[in-house]
Amino acid sequence: MISSEEHERGWKAEIARRLEQGDGLEFTLGQFAQAVGTAAGVGALREFLNQAVETGALRKIEAFRCPMPECKKVLSPAGAPYSACPYCLTDYLEEGVEVVAETFYQLVGKTSRDIRWMIVVHGMNSRAKWQEEFSWQIANRLRYSAPVLIYKYGWATIDVLVCWLHRKLASQLGERMRIAIAQAKASQRPVRPDIIAHSFGTHLLSMVLTDPDFEDLKFGRVITAGSIIRPDFDWDSLIENGRVEAVLNHVGGKDIPVLIAQFAIPRTGPGGRVGYTANKAINVCTPTFKHSDFFLTENLRTQIADDGLWHNFLTHPLEHFTPEGRLVPASWKRAPLVVRSATRGLGYALFAVLAPFSWLRRWLDP
Ligand SMILES: [Zn+2]
Known part of the structure; x- marks a missing residue:
């Protein structure tokens, strides 16, 4: 049985790795859970991420996602409310579906850099x-x-x-x-x-x-x-x-x-x-x-x-x-x-x- 402290250590290591590489700085709870495994339960992971938001290490962004299975694109909060998808152009009212609210976490760090010349x-x-x-x-x-x-x-x-x-x-x-x-x-x-x-x-x-x-x-x-x-x-x-x-x-x-x-x-x-x-x-x-x-x-x-x-x-x-x-x-x-x-x-x-x-x-x- 792995203790909750050990789980937390693994999550912190994943965050440190992402910061170090400047990559994967934005993720959903589900994506992060997939990267670290969900043995500890998604609830504990959510709790951990929310604590990181409180300390300022993470930013929480409430965005949306297109519900159409063949699209599923992330829709920025800036364009809300959405009555249609800007990508697949589905009219949500016409289709009788609703845009899905989704929480993103953003690590406060610099993104990776390209080699210029x-x-x-x-x-x-x-x-x-x-x-x-x-x-x-x-x-x-x-x-x-x-x-x-x-x-x-x-x-x-x-x-x-x-x-x-x-x-x-x-x-x-x-x-x-x-x-x-x-x-x-x-x-x-x-x-x-x-x-x-x-x-x-x-x-x-x-x-x-x-x-x-x-x-x-x-x-x-x-x-x-x-x-x-x-x-x-x-x-x-x-x-x-x-x-x-x-x-x-x-x-x-x-x-x-x-x-x-x-x-x-x-x-x-x-x-x-x-x-x-x-x-x-x-x-x-x-x-x-x-x-x-x-x-x-x-x-x-x-x-x-x-x-x-x-x-x-x-x-x-x-x-x-x-x-x-x-x-x-x-x-x-x-x-x-x-x-x-x-x-x-x-x-x-x-x-x-x-x-x-x-x-x-x-x-x-x-
Ligand atoms: Zn769409």
Whole structure:
């Protein structure tokens, strides 16, 4: 025998699930009973829902339903009283039937969100394979016709050591984003793209976000993976100022390059390992992931499939977003300047001497 408390726990879980997914927010008593089973009796369930109405978690809406068996459409209270069905056009008086009053419950929550369109900023010298896979997956698994702009900046090797080259690459990225946003506006798409950035791409993104020249660019939800952005990067201000809707930092527990980044690339840090310390940032760690594991076909598929981490972050209302593996970062301090300068000098010399195209490529973007 299941206790009434256990029943109630199941009902609460169903409500939490609907709120979290932003789906099924409106239902009748009968529909809800069907979802949770009616073992406890419909009376107890009605009592439970009415209590939720009193606490303000639910809204009660008295609507109507067409009584014709082949129609049964819900009729909004705004159009009452109904003498005929606006859908099947049955004249109720003529048919000798009456419209059925029906109580709906509406969960007070945000509905799920569509992925609008997306800009992907990859790491250095990324191979085309995962990019093709990514576009394909987005187009197919997500069932949205969300265009994906994959930003390419070609080969970069020794460039990563030099600040002014970063600025040049970042401003090219910013300009490209501005054009894409203008095109979205012209074709009546939402003007804020969602962003996925990886590795060196996260650094370029952070430069665009802090560059006053690009203050006009606003973004939807941002995912960073294998991030070399500093853990103390000020995401909170960007979110408060409406530049970014939200940020998900996907951390790989076995990501080594992000730990080394600050010693080789100026103004970077191990965000992809430590996490972001900003209050509003969402850090999630997959303990087994190395630097580029996020984009292995199978992992990518899992992340953007229904109920995958990235899919949920991009589509669910975030007030109830509680992913597994949430990481709360400890405070972080940069390595001393003298160490960073020395290693950078050393790195520069090494790169200059060895011209290590392939080594760097393997190192930052295996
Ligand atoms: Zn009807």
